[in-house]
Amino acid sequence: MSLTYSISDxxxxxxxTTRAIRFYEEQEMLSPERRGQERVYSAKDLVTLKLILRGKRIGFSLAECKELIELYDPVHGNRKQLETFMRKIAERRLQLEQQLLDIQQMQLELDTAEERCLTALAETDRKQGIAS
Known part of the structure; x- marks a missing residue:
């Protein structure tokens, strides 16, 4: 008998959340058996959920996770899946590098704005000191 899980397990x-699991079902990424009203999940469903969660942690979209999971082929090997995964990793790295550059540019702009505000405040204080 193979190991099975309830939704709460x-x-x-x-x-x-169980709601998240049902969402992945709606997206046709999981297909538990039904015993009456009860959902019965397999070890494969557990692995699929782990892959979805890992993909989300590294910034993959749900569609990308689904694509990678669907490419798995235990009979013919998973070379295509691994090559696709490597391509997506490279794309994600490029996105993160661009985001990092954008953040650094924004920090420079914030520094400039802060410096201008401090200068304007000092000028205001100086003028008020003279007028008083």
Whole structure:
């Protein structure tokens, strides 16, 4: 008999909500068996959820996670999946590098704005000191 999980078992194990698990079902990323009203998840569903959560942590969209999961082929090997994953990693790195440059530019602009405000405040204080 293979290991199965209830929705609450998965939620507890992965520290996510049952609502999130149902959302991934709606997105057709999980397909639990049904025993009456009860959902019964397999070890494959657990692995799929772990992959989704890992993908989200590194910034992949849900569509990208789904694409990578669907590329898995235990019979013919997972070379295509791994190559796709490597390409997406490279793309994500480029996005992060651009975001880092954008943040650094924004910090410079904030520094400039702060310096102008401090200068204007000092000038205001100087004028008020003269007028008093």
């Amino acid at each position: 998965l939620a507890r194990e992965l520290d996510i």
